[in-house]
Amino acid sequence: MVRRVLALPSGRIAVAVLAVIALLAVFGPWLAPQDPLATSGNTLGAASGSHWLGTDYLGRDVLSRLLDGSRVSVLGSLEVALTALVVGVIPGILSVYLGRAFEWITLRLTDTLVALPFLLFAVAVVALLGNGITQAMLVTGVLVSPLFYRVSRAATLAVARSPYVEAALISGASLGWVVRRHVWVKVLPPIAVALAQTVGVGFVIVSSLTFLGIGVQPPAPTWGGLLASDLGYLSQRPWAPLTPALLIVVTVWACNLLADAIRDVSGEAGRALLNSRKARANQIDEAGPAPAGGAS
């Protein structure tokens, strides 16, 4: 699947952009030309040879702060996506097999999670349960897990009813073997799509939380925090939010591009099962054409 994604131009662009962002996250703190926390008398300075992106209201080098802050954002969004993956996919697949009670309970739980405005809830939970980006992202991961639950459930449902899986079960194959051998292959592409999307969503949430100053201690630089500190000095430096804003937008865009590329190469099944809404629409179609012209 990786090779087929890379065969698409959009897939190559997405992977390249995300690779650059990942490298920034890994090596950013060492690449920073100056100490991101060191203040100087040169406040709100314009871009110059020594400060490529200028300085902020305390005279700190903006480029260094951007590079140093990249790690928090990237790690945070990955944590959101992986938490959501684990919390969503396992009950999503099991809900098809473990009987009606389990199915009903997990469906109600996802209904509840979807009804919670997750940014509001993340702010509340993080602020009340103690500071720390790790807890924040774990909670957020649980809140966005319904996407994975639905995607994996819809894909599993479609496979579970297929003749070859029934044949395997009737011929005495164990449930675990069927899941590993047949279900997993069909369920993986839509989950990969959801994962790429969720990394993007997680990125927006990390940026929003750090923008509000939640989950990090003040002097530590983050992309959201940079935007927040620029906001107060827009009249002096109106172009200052441009770089962190562009970085956030480009990263989210690359995640969506990657999700689209995976969807395109994973064929009809992956596309049709992407979300439950589409799956449901297909069911309606299969239920037969709508009675037209007063047939009732």
Next chain:
Amino acid sequence: MTTDITAAGRTRHALGRVLATLARSVAVFVPVFLLATFVTFALRSLSGLSPARIQLGEDATPEAIARVEAQWGLNRPFLVQYADWFDGVLHGQLGTSWANGADISTLIGLGLGVSLSVATFALLIGVVVGFALGTVAALRRTTWVDRAITGFVTAISVMPAFVVGIVLVAVLAVGLKLFPSAGYVPAEQGVGPWLAHITLPAVALSFDVVADVARQLRSGLVAAYRENYVTGALVRGLSPRRIFFGHVLRNGLGPALATLGLKFPSLVGASVVTEWIFGLQGFGRFANDSAQAGDVPAVQGVLVVSIVLVVVFNLFVNLVLARVTPASQRGV
């Protein structure tokens, strides 16, 4: 055969459908509401925060803390507290703030006007612009117009509300001075100033809605145009206008409307950030301030109100959905 259906019969049928939808939605939402409020209430026990720390400071004696907690009824069993609080919620009483003893329902009511003005305006922009873009893209599908709209929609869908908000403030408010950069004026003091203050935050919030509505509507309409009944209508010689409004729109609208219901929670959530940027003393700002101050009852109140808003809005969307697209009644 349709001739024997009288107008009265049709009305009764429609009413029954509305009631059926309402009953089904309520059956789904009651467990959701119970569970969500329980999680919300459990936050206090989980957080270990106490009004004593806010009122007495860090170095209070254990006796003083116990006294204050008894005053707030926090020494009772958890389930008794929950029942008491839930009873209050059902009567619209969200308790009193730990920080200043004010009535939380009143405080939230004050902020809600601001937030609902902005959210409604954002939804309005999202629906109007999203429907226009989605419809035009579907009518001119596979032409350059369609590709241009799809590209534009993709571009705005990756811009988070707070990034858009900051750029709007920088360009339109600080740079060109077309709009006030912060603050709020109630509609009673003049519709002009009110609109001027809520336009930028509403536009910032609306990007996401515009993108999703346009995308869902485009794919819904394009799928509807491929159906056999459209070919049939074409063969029967119906005008393109009648085919669009009578056949395509009603059948292709479902996903876009359903998206609108899903978008509402994120609109409420994003208000936390946009109200911070635009200096609005709304619901989201209140949530953020109370959360950072550790004012647990206020946060619980905010969450309950947001859940109620989401549930009511989804109920409304489901009703419209049931009215507009009868097919949505089957698969559910």
